[in-house]
Amino acid sequence: MQSEQRLANPVEQPVSGKFHRVLILGGTGEALQIADHLAGRPDLLVTSSLAGRVNESKKPSGLVRIGGFGGVDGLTAYLTSQRIQIVIDATHPYAAQMSHHAELACQQAQVPLIAFKRAAWTAQPQDRWLHAADFCDAASMIDNEQCRVFLSIGRQELSAFSRCDKAWFLIRAIEEPQVRLPQKSRVILSRGPFSLDEEKKILRREDITHVVTKNSGGAATYAKIQAARDLGIEVVMIARPAKGQTVALQQLHEVHCKLEELLDNLPFQSLNLAETVGP
Numbered sequence: 260m261q262s263e264q265r266l267a268n269p270v271e272q273p274v275s276g277k278f279h280r281v282l283i284l285g286g287t288g289e290a291l292q293i294a295d296h297l298a299g300r301p302d303l304l305v306t307s308s309l310a311g312r313v314n315e316s317k318k319p320s321g322l323v324r325i326g327g328f329g330g331v332d333g334l335t336a337y338l339t340s341q342r343i344q345i346v347i348d349a350t351h352p353y354a355a356q357m358s359h360h361a362e363l364a365c366q367q368a369q370v371p372l373i374a375f376k377r378a379a380w381t382a383q384p385q386d387r388w389l390h391a392a393d394f395c396d397a398a399s400m401i402d403n404e405q406c407r408v409f410l411s412i413g414r415q416e417l418s419a420f421s422r423c424d425k426a427w428f429l430i431r432a433i434e435e436p437q438v439r440l441p442q443k444s445r446v447i448l449s450r451g452p453f454s455l456d457e458e459k460k461i462l463r464r465e466d467i468t469h470v471v472t473k474n475s476g477g478a479a480t481y482a483k484i485q486a487a488r489d490l491g492i493e494v495v496m497i498a499r500p501a502k503g504q505t506v507a508l509q510q511l512h513e514v515h516c517k518l519e520e521l522l523d524n525l526p527f528q529s530l531n532l533a534e535t536v537g538p
């Protein structure tokens with residue numbers, strides 16, 4: 260189910276006129292920052308798209324649509340019907356399918372694509388990282404009686420750990436997991452960011468031997484990595500998936516710069532907001 264809402268102050272965004280039309284594929288803090296940066300510009304009509312799997316703590320500035328597009332064809336049709344002129348892919352580093360779809364749909368609709376991917380964390384001298392190729396690999400690495408695992412990977416890939424029956428798991432998620440959980444596990448529901456002290460406290464209190472995590476990069480979820488380092492705990496770092504061929508920018512100022520460069524060469528479109536974003 261898709262929906263599109265107009266969340267910005269109506270005074271800040273024009274109802275009809277000549278605009279450049281931009282789509283941000285979001286779900287990350289950086290996507291919010293890009294939408295904030297572009298908010299209130301009279302020359303732009305910007306829509307942020309969210310997968311809608313979790314209740315976001317903050318809604319993006321500008322127009323927002325929620326839910327999948329229906330694959331590559333659905334996204335291609337959306338780009339055409341919404342007269343999107345530039346797509347900014349600022350999805351999470353592990354949202355590989357969305358990025359692949361964006362690449363193909365942009366090719367089909369002949370819309371330029373700007374890809375942003377935040378830099379990965381790299382191991383520091385005191386870190387004790389074990390590298391897992393994917394979620395299943397991580398599950399096979401830690402499933403033994405001695406392991407007390409802090410599983411902090413979100414809800415979606417938890418099923419890779421369903422069949423672990425030897426290790427004990429503390430699973431942290433924002434919302435209740437809907438999949439079969441490992442036999443010996445406890446779930447805590449909470450939303451970050453978490454401080455270093457909070458992360459150390461939880462790792463000590465639960466006598467954690469391994470932290471299993473995605474390499475999300477960025478500061479928001481880094482405290483658990485630092486806490487594990489400080490306490491000498493092993494971290495199973497799950498490798499990032501391939502996101503497609505488009506060279507991804509790693510700095511937001513590069514995204515803004517690239518956007519301006521593309522905008523300079525695009526014609527304005529006469530758009531009527533009601534027609535363009537309709538129900």
Ligand code: NAP
Nearest residue numbers: 285286308309310327328329330351353354355356357413
């Ligand atoms: P995905 O596997 O790349 O996408 C699966 C499908 O979800 C896409 O094909 C698309 O459906 C829809 N989708 C994803 N992002 C969308 C967006 N911004 N707007 C509209 N539709 C979107 O990504 P995922 O399943 O969401 O997540 C994969 C991994 O990324 C997980 O580890 C998850 O924790 C992490 N992650 C994702 C997000 C996010 O917002 N997507 C945020 C934080 C973390 P259609 O094919 O129907 O278009």
